[in-house]
Amino acid sequence: MEETIMVGDDLMTGPPSPVIPPEIASHVLEGVDLCDGVLRNLFLCLQINDIEPFCQDELVMYKQCTEKRDRELRKRLQDSERKLGLSMPLNEAKERASQLEKEVTSLDRYVLKWLV
Numbered sequence: 001m002e003e004t005i006m007v008g009d010d011l012m013t014g015p016p017s018p019v020i021p022p023e024i025a026s027h028v029l030e031g032v033d034l035c036d037g038v039l040r041n042l043f044l045c046l047q048i049n050d051i052e053p054f055c056q057d058e059l060v061m062y063k064q065c066t067e068k069r070d071r072e073l074r075k076r077l078q079d080s081e082r083k084l085g086l087s088m089p090l091n092e093a094k095e096r097a098s099q100l101e102k103e104v105t106s107l108d109r110y111v112l113k114w115l116v
């Protein structure tokens with residue numbers, strides 16, 4: 001059986017963490033584990049051991065924590081946007097949708113610029 005050694009780049013696989021708009025950030029982030037304690041342990045392990053192969057447990061725990069956090073944030077973000085959209089007047093909701101589409105387009109262009 002072959003053993004897989006994780007490295008820091010393995011933490012960057014998968015979709016990026018969601019961007020939370022400032023106007024709903026306090027509601028979306030409330031009570032969510034931001035993984036800062038797990039990240040602190042990972043940095044401490046890297047500082048003590050100097051290389052990633054000795055910090056496999058910390059790398060795995062941080063990856064699992066961030067994946068769980070991001071799933072929860074995406075769900076809360078969708079719920080908050082839906083609630084916000086239902087409570088807004090139609091014109092404001094259309095304007096908000098347009099603004100979000102522009103931000104997505106801008107992010108797509110930014111990512112494409114760095115990939116090319």
